[in-house]
Amino acid sequence: MDAHASVGHAELEILYNVHPRPDTGVYNAKLGIWLFLASEVMLFGALFSSLILLRTGADTWPRGFDMLNVPLATFNTFILIVSSVTVVMAWSQLRLGNLKWGRIYISATILCALIFLVNKGFEYGHEFREHNFPKTNNFFAIYFTMTGLHGLHILGGVIVFLYFLGPGAKMWSHDPERYTNRIEVVGLYWHFVDLVWIFLFPVLYLM
Amino acid sequence: MTDPAAAVEPGVDVHEHAGIGDPNAHHHTPEQIRSEMRVYITVFIGLAVLTAVTVGACYGLKLPVHTAIIVALIIASIKGFLVAGFFMHLLSEKKVIYGVLILTVIFFIFLMSLPISHHLSPFGS
Numbered sequence: 001m002d003a004h005a006s007v008g009h010a011e012l013e014i015l016y017n018v019h020p021r022p023d024t025g026v027y028n029a030k031l032g033i034w035l036f037l038a039s040e041v042m043l044f045g046a047l048f049s050s051l052i053l054l055r056t057g058a059d060t061w062p063r064g065f066d067m068l069n070v071p072l073a074t075f076n077t078f079i080l081i082v083s084s085v086t087v088v089m090a091w092s093q094l095r096l097g098n099l100k101w102g103r104i105y106i107s108a109t110i111l112c113a114l115i116f117l118v119n120k121g122f123e124y125g126h127e128f129r130e131h132n133f134p135k136t137n138n139f140f141a142i143y144f145t146m147t148g149l150h151g152l153h154i155l156g157g158v159i160v161f162l163y164f165l166g167p168g169a170k171m172w173s174h175d176p177e178r179y180t181n182r183i184e185v186v187g188l189y190w191h192f193v194d195l196v197w198i199f200l201f202p203v204l205y206l207m
Numbered sequence: 208m209t210d211p212a213a214a215v216e217p218g219v220d221v222h223e224h225a226g227i228g229d230p231n232a233h234h235h236t237p238e239q240i241r242s243e244m245r246v247y248i249t250v251f252i253g254l255a256v257l258t259a260v261t262v263g264a265c266y267g268l269k270l271p272v273h274t275a276i277i278v279a280l281i282i283a284s285i286k287g288f289l290v291a292g293f294f295m296h297l298l299s300e301k302k303v304i305y306g307v308l309i310l311t312v313i314f315f316i317f318l319m320s321l322p323i324s325h326h327l328s329p330f331g332s
Contacts, residue, residue, distance in 0.1 A: 202279035
């Protein structure tokens with residue numbers, strides 16, 4: 001009976017969950033997140049393409065810095081860069097076997113993300129008070145669509161980080177390498193979100 | 208369950224170390240990891256400086272639109288390279304990841320070319 005149960009458990013175990021697959025050289029979750037990020041490139045790419053089409057097709061198009069709060073957006077850019085460093089430092093600390101500092105850096109990443117979202121809330125609030133809504137014109141339509149979608153990605157990242165800071169951290173006690181890999185995977189997602197903002201910021205605010 | 212690392216095909220080294228930042232090398236020494244952390248801090252400083260340069264050039268100097276677009280996109284591309292290359296470890300990734308990204312880039316270029324084709328089209332407005 002025990003032997004049967006043991007065999008059954010082994011059969012259900014997900015292969016290459018921690019160690020790299022021999023044929024790809026990477027563990028499955030990493031390949032999975034890169035495939036997901038590829039789809040995300042196309043999602044944001046479609047919006048960037050729409051922006052180019054709207055801007056080049058318009059008779060006049062406002063300069064972003066005349067319409068939006070550049071200092072606040074610059075501060076948010078800096079915050080996202082800091083968060084990218086903290087998440088990669090969290091991964092490094094976990095690879096060193098240091099859960100305490102890994103969690104401190106994950107907490108710092110969450111804090112940066114929340115600061116970003118609060119600033120975005122202030123920015124949106126200001127635009128709404130100025131009666132600038134997505135329906136106002138094409139500039140604000142694409143601005144709210146792109147920054148709103150990006151903000152949702154930030155929120156998604158916060159939820160995942162909170163999981164790994166809280167209940168998900170139990171994985172460390174029985175499989176620290178797998179937990180470390182999970183932080184690497186969510187870190188890749190987070191760097192992508194940062195990467196999108198690196199292009200969104202100048203395209204919407206500075207041109 | 209057998210150790211997947213033990214079932215490696217001949218010629219495939221899943222634990223090979225392709226240099227600083229190789230994310231698939233599972234057995235980095237603590238000194239190698241600390242060395243990578245110093246690289247991350249350097250990249251962070253580079254990103255912060257480039258952000259300041261972008262804002263200073265485009266917002267501070269109020270560059271003309273065409274110049275601002277060129278300057279901002281060049282700096283953004285450098286920043287993107289730093290994030291993707293060092294933080295996402297694309298400088299030392301596996302071929303399968305490069306394959307996925309090359310395919311993505313091809314489709315992305317096609318997507319970006321759509322607005323251009325619209326303006327080149329005789330049916331465009």
